[in-house]
Amino acid sequence: MTEDQPPLIPGQPAQPVFRMFGVGNAGIALVDSLDALEFAGAEFAVINTDATGLTTSAAPVKIQLENKLLRGLGSGGDPERSRALAEEQFATLKSACDGADVVFILAGLGGGAGSGIAPVLARAAREAGALVLAFVTLPFECEGNRREQQAQQSLELLKPAADGVICLPGTKTAKLIDENNSIVDTFRVTGGFLIEGLRGIWQLLTRPGLIQVHFSDLCNLLRDRHVENAFAYVEAAGAGRSREVMERLLNHPLLDEGRALAESDAVLVSLTAGKGLTMAEINRVMDQMKRQCGHAQITMGAAEDPALKDKLCVTVIVAKQNAAPTALSLRLESRTTTNNAGTTGAGTGTAAVREQAASRPVRQRKPNSKMVQSQLPLSVVSKGRFDKSEPTLHRGEDLDVPTFLRRGLPLN
Amino acid sequence: MFDEANIIAGLEIGTSKICVVVGELGPEGALNIIGIGQSRARGVRKGEIINPEQVEEDLRAAVFEAEQMADVEIRSVFLGVTGSHIRGFNNRGVHPVVSADREITPDDVEDVVKNAKAVNLPAENTVIHAVRQHFFVDGQEGVTNPVGMLGARLEVDMHVIHGHANRIQNAIRLVRGTTLEVDEVVFNGTAASLALLTNEQKELGALVIDMGGGTTEFVVYSGGVIRHSGVLAVGGDHVSNDLAYGLKVPLSRAEKLKIEFGSAVLTEAAKGQTISLTNELGLETKRVNLEHLQRIMSLRLEEVFQLIAQDLEEAGLTDYLRAGIFLCGGGSRVPGLVQLAENVFQMNVAPGHASAISGLTTALDQPEFATAIGLVKFGSLKLRKRAVRPAFSAGIKQAIGRFFTQHN
Numbered sequence: 001m002t003e004d005q006p007p008l009i010p011g012q013p014a015q016p017v018f019r020m021f022g023v024g025n026a027g028i029a030l031v032d033s034l035d036a037l038e039f040a041g042a043e044f045a046v047i048n049t050d051a052t053g054l055t056t057s058a059a060p061v062k063i064q065l066e067n068k069l070l071r072g073l074g075s076g077g078d079p080e081r082s083r084a085l086a087e088e089q090f091a092t093l094k095s096a097c098d099g100a101d102v103v104f105i106l107a108g109l110g111g112g113a114g115s116g117i118a119p120v121l122a123r124a125a126r127e128a129g130a131l132v133l134a135f136v137t138l139p140f141e142c143e144g145n146r147r148e149q150q151a152q153q154s155l156e157l158l159k160p161a162a163d164g165v166i167c168l169p170g171t172k173t174a175k176l177i178d179e180n181n182s183i184v185d186t187f188r189v190t191g192g193f194l195i196e197g198l199r200g201i202w203q204l205l206t207r208p209g210l211i212q213v214h215f216s217d218l219c220n221l222l223r224d225r226h227v228e229n230a231f232a233y234v235e236a237a238g239a240g241r242s243r244e245v246m247e248r249l250l251n252h253p254l255l256d257e258g259r260a261l262a263e264s265d266a267v268l269v270s271l272t273a274g275k276g277l278t279m280a281e282i283n284r285v286m287d288q289m290k291r292q293c294g295h296a297q298i299t300m301g302a303a304e305d306p307a308l309k310d311k312l313c314v315t316v317i318v319a320k321q322n323a324a325p326t327a328l329s330l331r332l333e334s335r336t337t338t339n340n341a342g343t344t345g346a347g348t349g350t351a352a353v354r355e356q357a358a359s360r361p362v363r364q365r366k367p368n369s370k371m372v373q374s375q376l377p378l379s380v381v382s383k384g385r386f387d388k389s390e391p392t393l394h395r396g397e398d399l400d401v402p403t404f405l406r407r408g409l410p411l412n
Numbered sequence: 413m414f415d416e417a418n419i420i421a422g423l424e425i426g427t428s429k430i431c432v433v434v435g436e437l438g439p440e441g442a443l444n445i446i447g448i449g450q451s452r453a454r455g456v457r458k459g460e461i462i463n464p465e466q467v468e469e470d471l472r473a474a475v476f477e478a479e480q481m482a483d484v485e486i487r488s489v490f491l492g493v494t495g496s497h498i499r500g501f502n503n504r505g506v507h508p509v510v511s512a513d514r515e516i517t518p519d520d521v522e523d524v525v526k527n528a529k530a531v532n533l534p535a536e537n538t539v540i541h542a543v544r545q546h547f548f549v550d551g552q553e554g555v556t557n558p559v560g561m562l563g564a565r566l567e568v569d570m571h572v573i574h575g576h577a578n579r580i581q582n583a584i585r586l587v588r589g590t591t592l593e594v595d596e597v598v599f600n601g602t603a604a605s606l607a608l609l610t611n612e613q614k615e616l617g618a619l620v621i622d623m624g625g626g627t628t629e630f631v632v633y634s635g636g637v638i639r640h641s642g643v644l645a646v647g648g649d650h651v652s653n654d655l656a657y658g659l660k661v662p663l664s665r666a667e668k669l670k671i672e673f674g675s676a677v678l679t680e681a682a683k684g685q686t687i688s689l690t691n692e693l694g695l696e697t698k699r700v701n702l703e704h705l706q707r708i709m710s711l712r713l714e715e716v717f718q719l720i721a722q723d724l725e726e727a728g729l730t731d732y733l734r735a736g737i738f739l740c741g742g743g744s745r746v747p748g749l750v751q752l753a754e755n756v757f758q759m760n761v762a763p764g765h766a767s768a769i770s771g772l773t774t775a776l777d778q779p780e781f782a783t784a785i786g787l788v789k790f791g792s793l794k795l796r797k798r799a800v801r802p803a804f805s806a807g808i809k810q811a812i813g814r815f816f817t818q819h820n
Contacts, residue, residue: 383653384653384656384657384663385457385653386458386649386650386653389457389458389462390458390496392458392496392644392645392646394644394719399644399645399646399715400650400653402650402653402654402657402658402712403654403708403711403712403714403715404654404658404707404708404711404712405657407711409707409708409711411658411701411704411707411708
């Protein structure tokens with residue numbers, strides 16, 4: 001897969017072209033909430049099936065996928081419909097991606113437009129020769145299991161099509177949001193998390209690094225490990241900033257209070273500081289990370305950005321190895337191929353991608369066939385001699401479990 | 413006058429040891445400890461009996477040892493109880509004074525105390541102690557004896573310690589099964605505080621923390637009365653268990669490591685140090701990081717203190733502990749525990765030792781025996797009170813009674 005991607009050559013004078021696509025209503029909202037100044041150099045575009053969402057958007061490029069079937073009423077929450085539409089207009093999407101080196105796709109999965117178009121767009125962008133990184137949100141539990149299913153299906157399609165997918169399940173963020181928050185706030189907060197991650201990766205890729213992290217590093221990390229990834233972006237200022245950053249990171253809700261780190265198998269850490277980033281600081285952060293992550297493969301980058309003054313920002317992207325592809329995903333894979341075969345207008349290039357998509361599960365299974373001693377989950381911590389006695393519960397905490405475990409103290 | 417009647421025995425069935433202390437009430441009412449017996453407890457977890465047969469066996473051994481040492485026969489004991497089911501809370505009783513002249517009579521006092529004891533307990537619970545704190549006469553605070561005062565409304569604050577009736581009964585039945593009588597059941601925390609605190613300290617306000625093998629009891633005294641009490645079912649066993657888990661060594665080894673190398677605070681000397689464990693042939697089998705050992709211990713002990721501190725904070729008693737904090741129980745032997753407690757509570761902490769009692773100094777100085785000694789002290793107070801009560805008229809005890817009324 002990597003062969004057909006033009007790799008970013010370090011030190012190349014020409015600035016790579018970044019293009020950000022907001023797909024569907026949620027995606028458009030996300031793109032609109034991006035600060036254009038912060039993402040200077042990126043080109044913004046939005047795609048939707050109905051016109052209303054597009055007209056309000058501030059993005060310079062607007063693409064409306066439309067045909068007679070929809071009669072201007074949008075996809076009606078049906079991803080199949082918008083997927084067919086996107087396949088039909090594959091050439092339009094491909095031309096929209098032309099000339100871009102990196103394509104970011106921002107979408108909310110679960111609805112009609114986002115779920116249907118995003119995977120096709122990812123494929124189109126790949127064909128146009130760009131690297132594709134998708135940032136998607138998954139629906140909240142309360143939105144019903146139909147949307148949940150649609151989101152899952154779409155995610156399964158998106159994963160083989162894009163180089164990297166970073167997804168943020170709504171259930172994860174729902175826990176963090178105050179129950180009195182209005183729904184508008186809730187969506188804004190969820191979007192905020194996603195944008196924070198996007199910002200972190202943006203900084204990672206665009207800022208001149210002391211220790212450079214390349215897009216290929218990022219793709220290496222995310223590829224084939226799609227099942228679950230988490231990301232966090234934290235910043236702190238002042239004298240004890242490295243310690244503070246670590247503390248925040250370990251308490252970060254998106255990392256499950258540091259548990260995500262322990263279960264990870266690949267981690268990318270990027271540090272950016274205004275000025276005076278010392279080796280000791282990097283050491284302190286990386287030391288902690290190493291201890292937290294156990295056996296994970298760690299990639300690290302460091303950069304300076306005078307605009308940050310005395311702030312230290314740390315972006316962490318955590319990936320967890322996929323288990324064997326589930327029956328659902330296998331079923332879906334086969335369905336995609338038949339779908340693709342049925343659509344018209346797909347060129348020979350698409351066929352190649354299709355081949356890849358179809359062969360993906362086989363490739364994924366290969367590393368799993370190796371005998372690996374799995375670790376038991378943390379929840380079966382033996383209580384030793386208190387195993388059979390009445391648990392000592394104090395405000396919902398089982399005091400029989402060793403304190404150092406409950407407080408997450410690492411011992412190595 | 414060496415008589416069985418002024419022999420008082422305290423029995424504590426602890427998680428790690430069963431301990432019997434024998435005291436003799438001297439002619440001047442001074443308590444003298446004359447014998448101690450102890451044995452390793454096997455059938456007890458978190459302060460509660462889980463294997464009565466084993467406990468009975470150990471109990472007989474401990475009683476036998478104490479009898480040998482004191483050269484007396486123990487017929488009855490004051491039994492200490494603990495366990496997570498025991499709780500303490502404050503309750504206020506109200507009684508209107510109805511007599512025409514508004515003078516408070518002893519009957520009024522009895523009534524108000526009865527009202528204060530009538531608390532809403534779960535059906536299966538029983539009151540272990542109901543300790544009178546202060547009377548209020550028409551809202552006037554801090555009255556200790558209202559008899560003879562004038563007032564329309566008499567109130568009293570009581571501290572009620574209660575626990576699960578069946579679980580307490582289990583311990584009593586077990587002791588009775590060994591042909592010993594149980595005089596009274598006493599909460600271990602109350603007993604420990606009786607042994608450690610002087611009247612001045614009770615008046616100033618003090619916290620006693622008894623860190624045992626399976627439970628940690630704490631009692632707060634202020635203004636001369638018990639204000640607060642509680643039990644955390646966390647003790648030295650938990651420390652050993654944490655170590656066994658964290659250092660991946662067997663529990664018995666963890667226990668030894670705890671005693672030999674344990675510390676409640678991280679010591680400078682331990683940084684980067686390792687201990688090599690050897691098997692019976694003297695060959696090295698495993699290396700244990702000393703820093704980890706101390707960190708695991710420190711976290712557990714710190715948590716116990718934090719939970720107690722939080723409890724006191726909620727009860728609003730933190731500012732009343734002017735005499736400081738006193739530690740006892742086997743757990744208080746951990747080096748650095750005083751320092752750790754000072755860090756958590758931000759006040760004076762001292763290892764407590766049994767005061768106002770004479771006798772075997774080796775026993776009095778050991779923190780493990782504080783509870784059992786306190787049980788004896790509790791017994792001596794009861795005996796004195798009983799002795800002066802006129803209604804009590806049983807042979808030789810009356811004679812002691814008269815003796816005391818003359819001398820007090």
